[in-house]
Amino acid sequence: MGRLDLKRGAAAPRLVDARAADADALMQLEHACFPEADCFPRRTWARMVGPAAAAGTSRTLVLREGALVRAAATVLYRRGARVARLYSLAVDPVCRGRGLGALLVAALARDARRRGCTAMSLEVRAANAAARALYERLGFQLTGPLPGYYADGADGVKYRRELP
Ligand SMILES: CC(C)(COP(=O)(O)OP(=O)(O)OC[C@H]1O[C@@H](n2cnc3c(N)ncnc32)[C@H](O)[C@@H]1OP(=O)(O)O)[C@@H](O)C(=O)NCCC(=O)NCCS
Numbered sequence: 040m041g042r043l044d045l046k047r048g049a050a051a052p053r054l055v056d057a058r059a060a061d062a063d064a065l066m067q068l069e070h071a072c073f074p075e076a077d078c079f080p081r082r083t084w085a086r087m088v089g090p091a092a093a094a095g096t097s098r099t100l101v102l103r104e105g106a107l108v109r110a111a112a113t114v115l116y117r118r119g120a121r122v123a124r125l126y127s128l129a130v131d132p133v134c135r136g137r138g139l140g141a142l143l144v145a146a147l148a149r150d151a152r153r154r155g156c157t158a159m160s161l162e163v164r165a166a167n168a169a170a171r172a173l174y175e176r177l178g179f180q181l182t183g184p185l186p187g188y189y190a191d192g193a194d195g196v197k198y199r200r201e202l203p
Pocket residue numbers: 072073127128129130131134135136137138139140141142162163164167168169170172173176
């Protein structure tokens with residue numbers, strides 16, 4: 040992973056669809072990236088990379104390194120809805136700042152457009168400066184505050200990006 044830096048011209052790494060067997064590695068990545076209270080229970084990961092992925096209501100792209108998942112992002116699709124929801128985005132702390140977050144969001148935005156979605160939305164902690172800066176750089180616009188949105192009472196904010 041050390042030489043991988045998209046911002047320094049490295050070739051884009053291969054993002055692949057998560058498999059059911061990735062649920063544990065996804066949980067491990069999430070625990071390295073989020074406070075405990077924000078981590079999904081295992082059954083949520085199992086559903087997202089299992090039945091929901093098979094049914095087309097969820098898509099998770101991952102960057103694998105051996106048995107580890109170094110970066111991952113999930114989009115949820117509601118039947119008949121034209122707005123895709125970016126539900127999770129995580130990059131292993133040792134791999135940050137190299138363009139992987141942007142690469143994942145761009146790949147999922149392309150996927151959403153292919154499926155006929157016209158916009159992508161997401162929620163993020165208001166205090167999460169790194170993620171907010173990334174989303175704003177990728178063209179997401181702030182659409183509203185989410186006071187007390189998180190389990191610990193912290194505020195969130197909502198973003199949306201049109202997918203022309
Ligand atoms: C947010 C996250 C996915 C970004 O992943 P990444 O691979 O580092 O993203 P990229 O390399 O594509 O872009 C990094 C961008 O983050 C922003 N950033 C990073 N650290 C920052 C900081 N301390 N303050 C402000 N912005 C910061 C910058 O916009 C930076 O872009 P730049 O290098 O061009 O300035 C990663 O930090 C992460 O997993 N964080 C923990 C989980 C999380 O917050 N997920 C999103 C929740 S909705």
